[in-house]
Amino acid sequence: MAEINAQELKQKHCVPCEGGVPKVDRPAAERLLKELPGWELASDGNLIRRKWTVKNFVAGMNFLSKVADVAEAEQHHPDIHLTGYRNVSVELMTHAIGGLSENDFILAAKINDLPVETKK
Numbered sequence: 001m002a003e004i005n006a007q008e009l010k011q012k013h014c015v016p017c018e019g020g021v022p023k024v025d026r027p028a029a030e031r032l033l034k035e036l037p038g039w040e041l042a043s044d045g046n047l048i049r050r051k052w053t054v055k056n057f058v059a060g061m062n063f064l065s066k067v068a069d070v071a072e073a074e075q076h077h078p079d080i081h082l083t084g085y086r087n088v089s090v091e092l093m094t095h096a097i098g099g100l101s102e103n104d105f106i107l108a109a110k111i112n113d114l115p116v117e118t119k120k
């Protein structure tokens, strides 16, 4: 996975994971995040997160609905938040391993391709 770029990540599909794969370590995660504008690594290195300030509540709900569709299609599911009426955040972690797998970066790349109405 060392040299994969955003375009390649976007075209891949999540692999069902019930454990048994090594976590993506911090150096690998940091390198992959260079391909994924807006995403940051949590301080414990076990999840990635992106935040958006969207136009309004409905824009947030519409965006999260699209995120849910992608997640369901990929069978890999983020934590999603919509707070303060237009602050959206999405957190990705592979629960089966308590940390990051390639699935998280694949889903992040696909989420970065979704339309979102941000605050003007």
Ligand SMILES: C[C@H](O)[C@H](O)[C@H]1CNC2=NC(N)=NC(=O)C2=N1
Residues within 6 Å of the ligand: 015, 016, 017, 018, 075, 076, 077, 078, 092, 093, 094, 095, 096, 097
């Ligand atoms: C077999 C199937 O891939 C698993 O049940 C999936 C479902 N969605 C999941 N989503 C996330 N984020 N982590 C998981 O470990 C996970 N497990």
